[in-house]
Amino acid sequence: xxxxxVRFSEERLAEIAELVKRYPGPQSALMPVxxxxxxxxxxxxxxxxxxxAEVLGLRLMQVREVVTFYTMFKEQPTGKYLLxxxxxxxxxxxxxxxxxxxxxxxxxxxxxxxxxxxxxxxAEVECAGACGGAPVxxxxxxxxxxxxxxxxxxxxxxxxxxxxxx
Amino acid sequence: MTQLFINDQEVDVTPGTSILEACRQxxxxxxxxxxxxxxxxxxxxxxxxxxxxxxxxxxxxCCTPVSEGMKVKTQSxxxxxxxxxxMEYLLIHHPLDCPVCDQGGSCKLxxxxxxxxxxxGRYSEPKxxxxxxxxxxxxxxxxxxxxxxxxxxxxxxxxxxxxDIGVLNRSDHMTIAGIVEGALSSELSGNLPDxxxxxxxxxxxxxxxxxxxxxxxxxxTCIQCPNGCDISIESRGDQVMRIVPVDGSPEPWIxxxxxxxxxxxxxxxxxxxPMVRQDGALQxxxxxxxxxxxxxxxxxxxxxxxxxxQWSVEGHVAISLMRDALFPDAKVAFDLHRxxxxxxxxxxxxxMTTSQIEAADQVVILGSDLRQRLPLLMQxxxxxxxxxxxxxxxxxxxxxxxxxxxxxxxxRPRDWHGVIARAMExxxxxGKTAAGFDAWLGAVSDRHEAGxxxxxxxxxxxxxxxxxxxxxxxxxxxxxxxxxxxxxxxxGHAEAGNDGRNLIPEGVNAQxxxxxxADARVSxxxxxxxxxxxxxxxxILIGSDPVGDGLFPSAAKAALQKVPLxxxxxxxxxxxDYADVQLPAAAYSEIEGTFVNMEGRVxxxxxxxxxxxxxxxxxxxxxxxxxVMGAEVPVVSLDELRSAVCQHLSxxxxxxxxxxxDSALIAPNxxxxxxxxPKARTxxxxxDVVSRYxxxxxxxxxxxxxxxxxxxxxxxxxxxLVHPDTLAAKGLSAGELVVKSFLGEQCFNIGVREDVTxxxxxxxxxxxxxDLSDVTAxxxxxxxx
Numbered sequence: 001x002x003x004x005x006v007r008f009s010e011e012r013l014a015e016i017a018e019l020v021k022r023y024p025g026p027q028s029a030l031m032p033v034x035x036x037x038x039x040x041x042x043x044x045x046x047x048x049x050x051x052x053a054e055v056l057g058l059r060l061m062q063v064r065e066v067v068t069f070y071t072m073f074k075e076q077p078t079g080k081y082l083l084x085x086x087x088x089x090x091x092x093x094x095x096x097x098x099x100x101x102x103x104x105x106x107x108x109x110x111x112x113x114x115x116x117x118x119x120x121x122x123a124e125v126e127c128a129g130a131c132g133g134a135p136v137x138x139x140x141x142x143x144x145x146x147x148x149x150x151x152x153x154x155x156x157x158x159x160x161x162x163x164x165x166x
Numbered sequence: 167m168t169q170l171f172i173n174d175q176e177v178d179v180t181p182g183t184s185i186l187e188a189c190r191q192x193x194x195x196x197x198x199x200x201x202x203x204x205x206x207x208x209x210x211x212x213x214x215x216x217x218x219x220x221x222x223x224x225x226x227x228c229c230t231p232v233s234e235g236m237k238v239k240t241q242s243x244x245x246x247x248x249x250x251x252x253m254e255y256l257l258i259h260h261p262l263d264c265p266v267c268d269q270g271g272s273c274k275l276x277x278x279x280x281x282x283x284x285x286x287g288r289y290s291e292p293k294x295x296x297x298x299x300x301x302x303x304x305x306x307x308x309x310x311x312x313x314x315x316x317x318x319x320x321x322x323x324x325x326x327x328x329x330d331i332g333v334l335n336r337s338d339h340m341t342i343a344g345i346v347e348g349a350l351s352s353e354l355s356g357n358l359p360d361x362x363x364x365x366x367x368x369x370x371x372x373x374x375x376x377x378x379x380x381x382x383x384x385x386x387t388c389i390q391c392p393n394g395c396d397i398s399i400e401s402r403g404d405q406v407m408r409i410v411p412v413d414g415s416p417e418p419w420i421x422x423x424x425x426x427x428x429x430x431x432x433x434x435x436x437x438x439x440p441m442v443r444q445d446g447a448l449q450x451x452x453x454x455x456x457x458x459x460x461x462x463x464x465x466x467x468x469x470x471x472x473x474x475x476q477w478s479v480e481g482h483v484a485i486s487l488m489r490d491a492l493f494p495d496a497k498v499a500f501d502l503h504r505x506x507x508x509x510x511x512x513x514x515x516x517x518m519t520t521s522q523i524e525a526a527d528q529v530v531i532l533g534s535d536l537r538q539r540l541p542l543l544m545q546x547x548x549x550x551x552x553x554x555x556x557x558x559x560x561x562x563x564x565x566x567x568x569x570x571x572x573x574x575x576x577x578r579p580r581d582w583h584g585v586i587a588r589a590m591e592x593x594x595x596x597g598k599t600a601a602g603f604d605a606w607l608g609a610v611s612d613r614h615e616a617g618x619x620x621x622x623x624x625x626x627x628x629x630x631x632x633x634x635x636x637x638x639x640x641x642x643x644x645x646x647x648x649x650x651x652x653x654x655x656x657x658g659h660a661e662a663g664n665d666g667r668n669l670i671p672e673g674v675n676a677q678x679x680x681x682x683x684a685d686a687r688v689s690x691x692x693x694x695x696x697x698x699x700x701x702x703x704x705x706i707l708i709g710s711d712p713v714g715d716g717l718f719p720s721a722a723k724a725a726l727q728k729v730p731l732x733x734x735x736x737x738x739x740x741x742x743d744y745a746d747v748q749l750p751a752a753a754y755s756e757i758e759g760t761f762v763n764m765e766g767r768v769x770x771x772x773x774x775x776x777x778x779x780x781x782x783x784x785x786x787x788x789x790x791x792x793x794v795m796g797a798e799v800p801v802v803s804l805d806e807l808r809s810a811v812c813q814h815l816s817x818x819x820x821x822x823x824x825x826x827x828d829s830a831l832i833a834p835n836x837x838x839x840x841x842x843x844p845k846a847r848t849x850x851x852x853x854d855v856v857s858r859y860x861x862x863x864x865x866x867x868x869x870x871x872x873x874x875x876x877x878x879x880x881x882x883x884x885x886x887l888v889h890p891d892t893l894a895a896k897g898l899s900a901g902e903l904v905v906k907s908f909l910g911e912q913c914f915n916i917g918v919r920e921d922v923t924x925x926x927x928x929x930x931x932x933x934x935x936x937d938l939s940d941v942t943a944x945x946x947x948x949x950x951x
Contacts, residue, residue, distance in 0.1 A: 061332035061345050068334040126337070 006047045008055065012036060016055060026056040030066055034073055043074040071125045079114040079121035081159060083152075084138040087124050090131035099135050100124065102149040106156055119159065170236040185227035185238055186214050196240050197249065197278050199256075199363045200315035201228040204418050205324055208316050211256070213278070215248050216240050224248055246282070253283035256313050259293050259338075260364070267311065269365030271378040275313065299344050303877050304356050304422060306373050312342055312366035318358050325419065326352035327548045327568030342366070352568070353541040353861060356425040360410065369408070371426060371873050376407050385412055386771035387761040388424040389476040389754050390867060392671045393520075393542050394763025395420050399428075399755050401775045406431040406755050416520070416767070421541035423861040426873040430737065431755055431778070435870035437738045438779025441748035448742060453780070457794040459747050463704050463730050464492070465795060470693035471498040473708035474735075475673035476867075477784050478759025478771070479818065480804065481751075482675060483811045484785035485708060486682050491797040499690040500679055502716025503635065503672045505942070507689045508644035508842050511651035513680050514671035515834025516764045518630055524550045526630040526666065528623035530558045532650070533582075534634020534670055535565040538861045540764075543632075544568075558623055560585060560616045562636055562856040563928055564921035575616035576923040579636055579854045579942070583610045583844050586649040588617025593624060593656055600656040602841060606649050609844040624657040630666045631659075636856060638669060639717060641942050644842035669834070675762050677832045682814045691718045697725035708784070709735035709751070711866045717857075720909060720937045734787060737866040749791075750781035757783045758804065760811075760821055766831035768821045851907065851943035853892070857929035886914045886938070888946070889924040898948045907944035909937060916946065 008016065016036070020029045033052055037044050044052075044067055053060045067073045071084075085091075085100040100122070104110060107120050114121040130136045133145025137152060144151065167178040172185075172194050179188040184207070189196045199211035209229040216227045219237035224245065227238075239245070257279065264270040296309040314333070319342065322331040330345045330352075359369040381400040388395045388409070396415035400408040409428045411420045430436075440456030441448040471493070473485055489496055516523075523529060524546040537544045547557050548569040556572040562579060577585060587610040590603055623629050631654065637646050651660070651667060659666040680687075690712060696702050698721070705725065712722035726744040733745040736753040756774045763769070782790075785807055793799050801807045812819045817832050862868060862878030869875065886905070893899060893916075903916045905927070922928045927946070929938050938944065 059329040061329050064334060064345065065332045069336050 006041060006045065006051050008036070008040065008051070012040065013055070020056070027058055027062065030056060030058065030063065034063075034067060038073060043077050045075065071123070077114075078123075079119050081120050082138075082140055083120060083122045084125045084128070085122065086126070086128040086130075086134070086136045086138070088127035088131075090127070091135040094134040096135040099137070099147060099149060099152065103137075103152050103156075106153055120156070168232050168234055170232050170234070170238060172238045173240055174237075179232055181232075183232050185216055185218075185225065185230050185232055185236075188232050189216075189227065189238075189240060194240055196227055197274075197282060198228060199274060199278075199313060200317060202317050202320075202361060205317060205320040205361075208320065211252075211313065211315050213249065213252050213256075215245060215252070217242055217245060249278075249282040250284050253279055254287050254289075257283065257287055258289045259310070260313065261293065261310055263311075267308075267365040268368045268373060269311075269362075273365060274363040275365075294338060296341050301344050301358070301367070302355055303873065303880065304370050304426060305358050306368040306370040307366065308368065309341060309366055311364050313364055314340055314342065315363060316342070317361045317363065318342060318367055321358060321361055322352070324552065325357070325545055325548070326354050327545075328352050353421050353423070353537060354419055354545065356422045357411070357419045371429065372408050376402050381407055383410075384771070384773040384775065386754060386774070387674070387763070387769040388420065389674050389761065390424045390427055390865065391421075391540060391861075392674055392676065392764035393417075393540050394674045394761055394767070394769065395424055395542060396769060397424060399775070401755070404776050404778050406775070417542045417545075419542065419545065421861065422877065423541070423868060423874060426877070427867050427871045429873050430867045430870035431753055433737075433870045433872065435737050435739055435866075436753070436778065436781075437733075437735060437748050437750040438781060439750060440780065441745070443746045448745065448748060453790075456747055456749060457791070460732055460749070460791065461794060463732055463746060464706070467703035468701065469493050469496050469704045469706055470697055470702045471496050471706045471708070472690060472693060472710055472712065473498070473500050474710035474866075475500055475671075475675050475679055476709060476754070476865075477675075477751075478754070478757060478761055479675060479678050479811055479815075480759050480807050481757075481784035481788075482679060482682055483814060484788040484801075484807060486686075486814075487800045487810065488788040488792055489686065491792045491800060492795050496686075497688040497693060497696075498683055498686045499688055499693050500683065500710075501672060501687075502690050502710065502712055502718060503639050504643070504689060505639055505641050505691065505717060506643040507687070507692075509837040509840040510644055510647045510669065511837055511840045512647060512667040512669055513835035513837065514638070514669050514676035514764075515766060515832075516668040516670070517665035517834065518668060519765045519767075519831070520546050523547075523630045523632070523668070526555075526628045527626035528556060528558070528629040529632065530620060530623045530629065531561065531632045532559075532620075532634055533561040533579075533636025534632060535561075535563070535859055536632065536634070537565060537567050538859050539635070539670065541861065556623075558619050560619060561634070562854070562923050562926045563858075573619045573622075575619055577614060577616050578923050578925045579640055579856060580847060581612070581614045581616070582637060582640065582646050583642070583649070584612035584614030585617040585620060586610075586646065586653065588613045588615065589621040589624065589653055590617075590649070590656075592618060592621035593653065596625065598624075598656040598658075600652045602648075602652050603656065605841075605843060606645075606652060609645075620653070624653060624659065628664060628666065629654075629657070629659050631668060633667070633669045635670070635672070635859065638672075642842075642845050644840060645844045648840060648842050649844070671764055674764070676764065677766055677834050678762050678815060678818075680835050690716065691721055694718055694721035694725035697729045700728070702729055704730045704732060706732045706734065707741060707745075709737070709866070711737075711739050711741055711869075714740050714869060715865060717939050720940045734784070735866070736781065737870045739866045739869060749787055750779060751784040751787050752777055752781045756781070759783075760818065762832050766833055768818065768830075768832065770821055847943075849908070849943050851945045853888070853925060853927040853944050853946065855907070855927045855929065855938060855941050855944050857939045885930060886916045887919045887922050887928040887930050888916060888926070889920065889922045890918040891924045892922075892926075893918060893946070896946065896948070898946065904947045905938065905944050906947060907938065907941040909941060911947075912937065914938070 020026050049063045053063045087096045128136045137144045137147040168181045177192045198214040200208045207229050209226045214227045215224040217239040298307040319331050323329045334343045358367045383398045383400040388397045396412040398412050406428045409425050439450045442451045442459045551569045558573040560575045654660045730746045731744045732747045734749045760770050862874045900918045
């Protein structure tokens with residue numbers, strides 16, 4: 001995607017204009033606008049960040065700081081299914097690292113990578129806020145609590161069998 | 167005032183002061199990393215913890231305001247333990263490479279580790295390493311050493327105004343990173359290594375060169391722009407190693423031009439011994455041989471004297487004494503940037519201090535590229551902008567400022583009359599008028615809407631006009647300045663105490679020069695014309711380069727080809743091609759001398775480093791010249807010379823008593839009777855020519871500096887620029903085009919940029935398109951010559 005092609009649609013721009021009015025300043029609207037960009041473009045490329053900075057009248061660095069701070073914002077394209085393994089304290093104590101290693105083995109990729117068929121991306125994230133169900137794996141926006149190597153293998157097998165159809 | 171107790175001692179501070187500032191004001195030591203008096207408070211290093219009686223936990227003193235009766239303790243066993251833990255935490259990822267780090271010896275982290283840290287950390291796991299990034303020619307990064315105090319981030323946001331440094335990622339992945347790969351887009355970038363409390367951002371040019379404790383420093387004045395910042399020149403032996411700002415001076419920063427010009431002090435371009443042209447080449451000779459040749463060239467001859475304003479006041483007075491003794495009829499010129507020599511209603515110099523300008527209700531920039539010319543004043547305006555105070559601008563180019571300009575108008579130099587006339591009409595409607603309005607208005611038929619911006623600003627209680635080079639170098643400058651003067655009088659901004667008439671000078675010492683050389687002064691162009699016409703036998707150039715700088719390069723070239731040249735100065739430069747004799751004069755690092763900046767602030771440099779070669783202070787060279795030419799030597803010591811200075815400027819008599827250095831400001835000249843009326847233009851060229859001042863290229867010193875030259879290349883624009891409409895109107899496109907002016911037809915590479923006013927030919931690179939600087943008007947025709 002080049003700078004010319006990364007453009008919000010007219011509807012989106014209208015929505016953003018409406019959103020900005022709710023806040024004391026345009027900078028406050030940055031987070032929801034970043035979510036919109038991720039929804040529209042799949043990930044937030046550098047070009048998208050430049051475009052957002054322009055739309056909101058911010059400095060590129062102000063956008064970059066927020067994008068890189070939160071793990072939910074992706075700067076690289078991800079697979080169709082994003083497997084985010086929480087490795088924060090609670091999950092770690094309940095075997096998150098062993099789980100993550102096992103999943104990497106099943107998928108045949110390393111942490112942070114995407115499978116060649118473009119189906120799965122596996123990522124390590126900080127606390128998902130569901131420590132009661134540790135270890136937690138977030139698959140796209142759905143939480144899988146008390147995940148085990150077996151349950152994750154089953155999930156991966158099923159998705160592969162379905163050919164990625166939801 | 168708020169009363170509180172610091173370590174049981176009662177102190178009074180202004181309400182709202184932070185505890186840390188209260189401690190600093192009362193000489194109580196509190197350690198800190200992220201706090202900086204000139205930047206906003208971030209409170210992220212937690213090093214400045216203090217105890218407040220009755221509070222459950224220690225308070226970060228930088229962000230805790232004082233309150234009445236507060237009892238603060240800066241030393242206790244608990245605090246010692248807290249600080250030890252903070253140090254241990256900050257040092258977790260910090261490499262133990264002090265022996266190879268340039269910061270070693272002037273490092274806060276090192277000092278505080280000794281003072282507050284434990285001798286050993288408990289962390290034995292792997293340390294992280296961080297990728298370095300490119301921050302341009304002046305800043306070296308070693309980001310593994312960074313402790314994330316974010317001073318650099320705040321500096322880029324708040325002072326430089328570029329906002330191109332930020333904090334990426336979080337927790338132990340957190341890094342400080344720049345967004346502009348290749349070059350930090352700030353003229354103040356050299357301050358980053360100064361504010362970094364550790365060795366993460368370091369000075370690139372002096373990287374791995376010397377150690378802080380090997381250097382001695384002496385304070386001096388920077389002569390690279392009229393702001394005349396206080397500088398500390400750090401040297402090792404007789405070599406200048408660095409130039410840094412002085413703590414406690416009016417500006418805490420210095421610009422890259424003033425800082426990195428230091429490599430010119432030891433460049434091959436210095437004149438370090440007397441030189442005489444023999445068999446077509448300059449040869450090093452001893453002083454007596456050089457003087458013999460000088461006598462041949464100058465004795466009983468008619469000469470023109472041209473000098474730079476960068477010498478000390480003593481040097482300038484010595485030039486004046488030399489003229490009186492040897493060439494009493496000779497005309498002198500010191501300004502290569504003035505076409506109109508009629509007296510100005512307000513002469514060069516500021517009526518206000520920079521802090522008064524920052525605080526004024528309205529500031530209007532009239533035709534000046536302030537960011538390049540006066541980076542420190544621009545920084546003040548940025549500060550003002552952040553505080554919500556307006557800055558407006560009228561000029562020929564949308565010069566980059568790194569701040570938001572409230573109201574901005576692009577005009578051609580020929581529109582200035584119309585702008586002033588329009589403003590006069592508008593203030594007259596409000597009943598504000600001055601004697602002379604009618605005569606001035608009557609001589610101008612045009613009106614330009616940009617005048618509204620000026621008139622609206624003038625109505626405020628205090629208005630600072632910053633009149634720049636586009637007006638000062640105008641062919642009809644005296645009438646424009648008279649017009650502006652009338653406007654300021656009409657609106658009550660011309661009385662003492664409320665004077666907002668600031669004419670930005672070309673260099674330092676402007677007020678002194680207009681007093682010392684009031685009668686003998688002519689335009690540099692006149693001297694070159696006289697030399698070319700055979701009216702002069704020789705030229706004496708004292709530290710100026712009229713081919714590389716100024717508005718008369720082709721006239722200067724013609725004159726220099728015609729008559730012999732005696733060059734006296736510190737830098738040889740392009741004048742080496744013309745000089746028959748070169749006499750070395752000491753650089754500003756090597757002299758005791760007095761300097762007056764644009765505000766009229768007087769500074770005296772003392773304890774200089776010793777001469778690198780055979781160069782002598784300019785005043786001694788002048789006196790020796792008088793002696794060998796057979797006249798009576800007027801002064802034989804610096805004290806006698808200073809008495810002579812006082813005859814011209816009684817205000818300086820206090821300057822040399824140490825106790826009295828900060829006394830009176832020297833006010834710029836006012837000529838109440840200078841009532842020049844606008845002249846009609848006579849040429850028929852459709853484009854106005856404006857040339858750009860580049861802080862990296864202007865002046866002999868900057869061109870002799872390899873560091874500034876390198877930075878100048880990064881910041882270079884096309885040779886000559888015009889607005890796209892200017893070319894479109896003629897059906898031309900950018901590229902090699904013919905420019906017609908009174909110099910004839912010349913071919914230039916012409917680029918387009920929306921920032922240029924339509925109808926203006928903007929010379930972005932004086933060196934390349936130098937000859938065009940001579941003209942004020944031109945036209946473009948298609949095709950090659």
